[in-house]
Amino acid sequence: MEMASLLNYTTFLPLLGAVILLMIPRTEEVLIKSWAFFVTLATFLLSLPLFYYFDGSQSGMQFETIKSWIPSIGASYHVGLDGISILLYVLTTFIMPLAILSSWTAIQSRVKEYMLAMLILETGMLGVFISLDLLLFYIFWETMLIPMYLLIGVWGGPRRIYAAVKFVLYTMVGSVLMLVAILYLYFLHHNFTGTYTFDLLKINAIDIPFGLQFWLFLAFALAFAIKVPMFPFHTWLPDAHVEAPTAGSVILAGILLKMGTYGFLRFNLPLFPEASVYFAPLFLVLAVIGILYGAWISMVQRDVKKLVAYSSVSHLGFVMLGLFAFTVQSMQGGLIQMINHGLSTGALFLAVGMIYERRHTREISEFGGITRVMPVFATLFLIVCLSSLGLPGTNGFVGEFLILVGSFQTVPTFAVLATVGIIFAAVYLLWMFRRVMFGPLTRDENKKLVDLNGREIATLLPIILFIFWIGFYPKTFLNKTEATIARLAETMNTAKAELQQEKSSPYFKYFVWKSDDR
């Protein structure tokens, strides 16, 4: 019981911090920044007991709170953590203090509003990961959009308005269909049981016929596929990343994108298992296209940040491959890869931000030989690149390997094609690294660059700790997800068998658009 209230306190602490922040005069910038950092750090520390006491051998919800919220329509405040959300929850609390640290000198204007947006954003994100009530989830999901919109639109680069509007509108298009599906589920539950509820676990208990699963799956999937982003819904991402301030990119890549993949795990797979099986080939194809397409386009980028943005498309393709291959290894790999991508790509954006702050450019051709003047940066940046390209001994390997070895069990062709992606991950990252960091130091502007300061090192080091921790001892984290994923894998296996049966019914023919031999 007390852990459950800790979960609530942790989630709303940033919001509380934001309220108190309102009382600090806007001229006290150092105090504002320190306060925001303190609040996010406290949130992280409070979340540690949650991680520690979370029992990975249980597949159900833990630390649950169920409070009646709007009883007239059956909406409740129902929150909790399970093996799917625990890691993402702690990732969020972990990334936020680092994001604030990275903004210390980069944000010069409207510091107070910026920190307010950050704190509100954090509660929004944490809320998304713990909501077990569809209405509550939807509210957090939309809440989160606004501060992110502001982060890009106010503190972003030259084309920030275009990028911010594109980000919001694109996400909205998907969300609206999801809202329709949520309402449909709400009424469906009433039809089945006679009670109105938005409670996810209750809705999960009803057995939705395949014909309905088909459409509901698509409505949810569109919202999440845009968020992931999956090919071909990814084009908002490079724009958003290029324009967003460093911390915005870190949060966007580190956490916001995970909401897409999280959504698939939390809603699509358990609520519509048969439709998930049915649509799996489509998603596998898109995942593999994303992996290769993202990697190839990354390879020829001229702007480091855009390169990292496209690499996200590739990395998230791995996650989607893992989720839709439906084996324990691939799904656990997918889940851990979400964390890895949050850490590694977050760190890549931090690193890019560090040289951008010094040179005010991200064009690869503007650099070269930076290692000579920034040796500490070179070492840390290289470690981050290696983790992103999945070198064994780093976190990236654990995730990618589990995804690939797991998906090879059920969908070998896709796994093999995805494995090609690991070659190109090395190409685009190390080629960029060579052009930026190696070679002669020719430009005068670059000769004066100073190496990382203490704050910057402190921003990267915690991530590097986890890069090696997950790389060498992933058990700490895999253990937490084990039981939940095992149960989900079972659900998916049952669904496979059931779909096979349903296929023989004449009614099914209406939905068959492609023969499926899986």
Place this chain on the structure above:
Amino acid sequence: MESFIWYIPLLPLAGAIINGLFGRVLKEKAGIIASLAVLGSFVLSVKAFLLVRQGITFDGNLFDWIVAGDFHTSFGVLVDPLSVVMMLIVTGVGFLIHVYSNGYMHDDPGIARYFAYLNLFIFSMLMLVMGNNLLLLYLGWEGVGLCSYLLIGFWYQKPSAAKAGLKAFITNRVGDFGFAIGIFIIFKTIGTIYYAQIFEQTEALLASGVLTAATLLLFVGAVGKSAQFPLYVWLPDAMEGPTPVSALIHAATMVTAGVYMVARFSPLFSLSEVAMAVVVAIGTFTALFAATMALVNNDIKRVLAYSTISQLGYMFIGVGVGAYAAGIFHLMTHAFFKALLFLGAGSVMHALANETNIQKMGGLYPKIKTTAITFIVAWLAISGIPPLSGFFSKDEILAKAFAYHPLVWALGTLGALLTAFYMSRLVFLTFFGKSRVEPEVEHHIHESPPVMTIPLMILAVLAAIGGFVGIPEVLGGHNHFEKFLAPVFEQAEEHIHLAHPSHAVEYALMGTSILMALAGIVLAYLMYIKGSISPVKMAQRFQGLYRLLYNKYYVDEIYQKFIINPLIAFSRWLWHFVDEGIVDGLVNLAGRLMILFGLLLRRVQTGYVQNYAAFFVLGTLILLAYYLLS
């Protein structure tokens, strides 16, 4: 076997961490720490060797690594005759090269970084050879690849060095792609990746029909790491790294990992004739192909690099025909003489202000005697002159190759001729004849300090007598080496059916290869010392061939033109045309259509009451019509 085993890889890891973190303070003391760490590993490896010799082996896990569902892998080691031989080579030769590096890298400002990488390499290489499961092999495999990348590009300010490092890493990743899929297949079929369990279930792999595919995919990894055709292209460029690195990583240890892999998986490879044939074919072709490129190259290190590729080919012939012990034997003797050759080349460069062009050398013998004499020992060893080490190991392979197929033997023997020739050419142009050294370099020529020459001398002794552990029975020996390794290859031997040639045949084969070696040396002597055959005229007479060889068969250019450039062009097209044009174009089009739609609707909002009234009447009429007509 007890806990001391774990210290063997952990000591160099600790050295790497200490040098990595405190290198700036330690400066050249980093070399001492690094060398001591490897020495410690070597001493413990000897201890392990003594235990293994008594028949004690060890297979145990330290802690779980990745566990998910029924997938399980751990940090665990297997110490058996095969791995202990590799451990001795890695730490023994590794230690000598560490010592040598103390002298060679003495004035380099990045010396601490250098030793941190070097120790990290020893750690990774030990994980590679000691691991008891495929994933740990993969960890070591990519780990040594990383160190290779870092050390090739050690002088990162040189664009060519940075490029060479990148090329090495990426080419190896292509190989690792195959390796990874091999692991997937094995896990999918038998549900484990531990060596011991895999070897218990070889029949299951065979029965499910994936054995050949699995072994060949693993071999793709070996082709990359051991620089075999067609993935060898990174190794000559790898010579951009400091010379001791070339000796350690690109001659003695890392590049032999592929040979180790095939030997380790002998129970699988021996079950597939196709896989074995592919290994032999690639090995034979590479042995000859690389040797031809060494014939005309003028860079002392690149000649040695092609030689390494070629010698690795011989090792693959050995393990491919099923003579696993012979392959590993050659791996060991090659580690001695090739490390010696590279370190010797380093000593020459040290004397000549980093000159690597052998056309600008000559007559160095009296000036740097220790280097020259030790180099000559290595030259005779690699050429296959008895009783030096290379003779025994190469002959063992060729004898077994003859039993496999006479053609393999014939090509291998031809390769031996080429080897003797290009090595003699190298030695003659470097140490003998008239000096062609640039005058300003000439008066600086000096022998290297003892910290460099002592490792040369030790390696020279090993290169000379290292073959005695494997004297074949036909020469009255007992082949201790083969007997020591026998338990590892027992399982594979059941499926290898090589005929035993009669003693007469063996003598004849041996005689032929000695003759070939002598012929190569004599030919080189006539061309480069006596001058009775002019190399220049030869080059003119066979101009086409000479150009082809001199330009390394244009393989790099072909890869550039037919793989790399099209891929980059394709990626650019994907980016500009597909992504920005079509995919994002459609997104923006949707946005624009909305705006257009809005503009059209705006027209309706005229603000005139008459218009609204007209719409109202029109709407009423339509509704009326609808109800009346339906």
